[in-house]
């Protein structure tokens with residue numbers, strides 16, 4: 494595992510009540526154009542900060558595959574889902590972003606939220622996302638602007654939206670221009 498991997502001891506930060514002000518999930522879901530009935534992979538789901546509202550948005554006929562490479566994070570996700578009485582259409586799954594436990598074309602959309610800066614092989618992950626998202630589906634990548642923390646990871650771990658955009662394009666995605674979400678984050682949408 495890489496030195497950039499999120500430390501589960503810090504998982505309370507993912508549920509900081511202030512986070513909803515500087516990183517509202519509604520802004521991300523709205524720009525993704527999430528529809529009822531969709532199957533969405535939330536890769537690097539952490540404690541489910543995005544998986545929970547995604548599950549509400551897709552409704553009972555849709556589902557959210559909440560994937561994380563760290564078993565300890567999945568355990569924390571399960572606790573959080575129980576505490577918050579989260580919708581039952583969230584399926585926690587162990588898995589690595591570069592070899593997802595998902596069949597070809599099985600997802601309508603895929604979200605990588607605050608994961609890109611932790612990846613060891615972004616090009617491989619972008620190709621893997623292409624494999625699991627159906628033709629016409631969408632990928633969303635949200636990550637930290639490369640500006641001085643806090644909050645967030647160290648400056649030298651951060652990646653610019655333009656660099657991520659080039660990686661997505663090389664994998665066959667058609668990425669949008671990056672947009673801002675709150676003061677600290679960029680969002681790329683790719684079709």
Ligand SMILES: C[S@@+](CC[C@H](N)C(=O)[O-])C[C@H]1O[C@@H](n2cnc3c(N)ncnc32)[C@H](O)[C@@H]1O
Nearest residue numbers: 499537538539542561562563566589590606607
């Ligand atoms: C900073 S947390 C973000 C959690 C959540 N997306 C959010 O924004 O609240 C990053 C998460 O990605 C997971 N992760 C890191 N590398 C991964 C990989 N290669 N595949 C799947 N999950 C990964 C970490 O274990 C951690 O739970």
